[in-house]
Amino acid sequence: MTSTPVDLNPAEATRVLAGVLAPLVAQGAIVRRPQATAWAERHQTDRAARAVLTGLRARHDGAPLVLRLGPRRMVVVTEPGHVRRLLEESPEPFTPASKEKVGALRHFQPDGVLISSTADRRYRRPFNETALRTELPVHDDGAAFTDAVRHGTAELARRLRGSGGLDAATFTDVWWGIVLQVVLGAGARADRELVDLLDALRRDANWSWFHPRDERRRTELASRIESYLAAPEPGTLAAAAHAAGAATAPGQVPHWLFAFDAAGAATLRALAVVSARPEVRARLLAEVAAPGPGTALLPYARACVLESLRLWPTTLVVLRDSTAPTVWGERTLPAGTGFAVVSAFFHRDPARLGHADAFVPEAWLDGRNADDWGLVPFSGGPVSCPGRNVVLLVTSHLLAHLAAHDLRVARGRYLAEDPLPATMDHLGLRFGLGEAAADRP
Numbered sequence: 001m002t003s004t005p006v007d008l009n010p011a012e013a014t015r016v017l018a019g020v021l022a023p024l025v026a027q028g029a030i031v032r033r034p035q036a037t038a039w040a041e042r043h044q045t046d047r048a049a050r051a052v053l054t055g056l057r058a059r060h061d062g063a064p065l066v067l068r069l070g071p072r073r074m075v076v077v078t079e080p081g082h083v084r085r086l087l088e089e090s091p092e093p094f095t096p097a098s099k100e101k102v103g104a105l106r107h108f109q110p111d112g113v114l115i116s117s118t119a120d121r122r123y124r125r126p127f128n129e130t131a132l133r134t135e136l137p138v139h140d141d142g143a144a145f146t147d148a149v150r151h152g153t154a155e156l157a158r159r160l161r162g163s164g165g166l167d168a169a170t171f172t173d174v175w176w177g178i179v180l181q182v183v184l185g186a187g188a189r190a191d192r193e194l195v196d197l198l199d200a201l202r203r204d205a206n207w208s209w210f211h212p213r214d215e216r217r218r219t220e221l222a223s224r225i226e227s228y229l230a231a232p233e234p235g236t237l238a239a240a241a242h243a244a245g246a247a248t249a250p251g252q253v254p255h256w257l258f259a260f261d262a263a264g265a266a267t268l269r270a271l272a273v274v275s276a277r278p279e280v281r282a283r284l285l286a287e288v289a290a291p292g293p294g295t296a297l298l299p300y301a302r303a304c305v306l307e308s309l310r311l312w313p314t315t316l317v318v319l320r321d322s323t324a325p326t327v328w329g330e331r332t333l334p335a336g337t338g339f340a341v342v343s344a345f346f347h348r349d350p351a352r353l354g355h356a357d358a359f360v361p362e363a364w365l366d367g368r369n370a371d372d373w374g375l376v377p378f379s380g381g382p383v384s385c386p387g388r389n390v391v392l393l394v395t396s397h398l399l400a401h402l403a404a405h406d407l408r409v410a411r412g413r414y415l416a417e418d419p420l421p422a423t424m425d426h427l428g429l430r431f432g433l434g435e436a437a438a439d440r441p
């Protein structure tokens, strides 16, 4: 492996731009564009992106790949050691508040910790860790969260019985009910105006600096969230936020709501694999049938969600900007250089992972996936996702509940066996009911 960054020649830079970065931008970094995700699946864009980066890694011996995007210098890394450096040395000298991310997230969460200055991060990061109980596999309010999941799955079961099937739009609608209840309370469950506001702002955010900020909508979203935070329902993240710091909470909650969208996508993809593989479903059902005391941890269901995130990462690219000149091998890159970690490339790299294209939840349980800086579904280091355990709790319970229904995924033959497709458009997923459909709510 070479640590000295190499400047890509124009042909190589074009391959990275067209084959790796453009499809990611086209799909929408902040909210997915359904036509673009359908196109990405049809063309299996992640497979092509992996081929480009694998070729360039071999040709340049793992050196960080430097390309110019107008005035901007962007470095794409291809070695886990370089990912490790970027993530461990965050937020200084590698800040997560990259130009692109600030441009995007300022549309709806200008005070979110992810795009905060290092000074503001000093209190916003601990606030997030306290409210989300980052270190606890099961949040103190875990029972209330799994109640919200139970309520949502009962609703899904009703719709399933009514229509005999499930599509991504129905799933997403019910999913938002669960998210609103977990974050803001049962009183917010039906507040789709809030979701519509957030969605509109996220669509603007996809355009980053190229779109003006919609102050009217942003203020409306903020005041709606604040109305829930002012008198938070017990057993919600809003209540945990209120307790962790009432003044800091309003700036952080928009990120939580937005980030739950990715958790829904990961669950839906995991459900697709579960529905195509009876042995995975049987194991999930066995785990729920024998819960321990308290709110069940469901390690296998969690591992299924993690495996979905490995195979089809929802954070398509992890970005950093350097805040100071940084020395890489024999070169010094100036402050303001952008760095990109393309998750799909690292997550399925056969050079490191024997199970690169296979569905192997066990690898999250037996240590195979431990200590691998290339596996970054929730990022890593001091800026890693503080919501990881809340996500895994909610999604594992939802997946286990949904596994109780005898669902059959359309195009299931692509998912029944390995290797799994490189790109899966979760928005295009559809499920029917098998003959032995369980009626469990």
Ligand code: HEM
Pocket (backbone or CB within 6 Å): 096, 113, 114, 115, 125, 128, 132, 255, 256, 257, 259, 260, 262, 263, 264, 266, 309, 314, 315, 318, 319, 376, 377, 378, 379, 380, 382, 383, 384, 385, 386, 387, 388, 390, 391
């Ligand atoms: C499947 C769902 C999710 C995934 C895959 C995910 C992934 C990530 C990743 C990759 C980052 C770091 C980005 C970077 O290094 O630049 C991050 C940051 C963050 N996530 Fe999540 N996330 C998810 C859901 C959530 C949820 C539901 C919450 C809150 C309830 C949350 C809260 C946060 C916060 C506050 C940060 C910023 C951390 C910081 O800047 O220090 N995430 N997440």
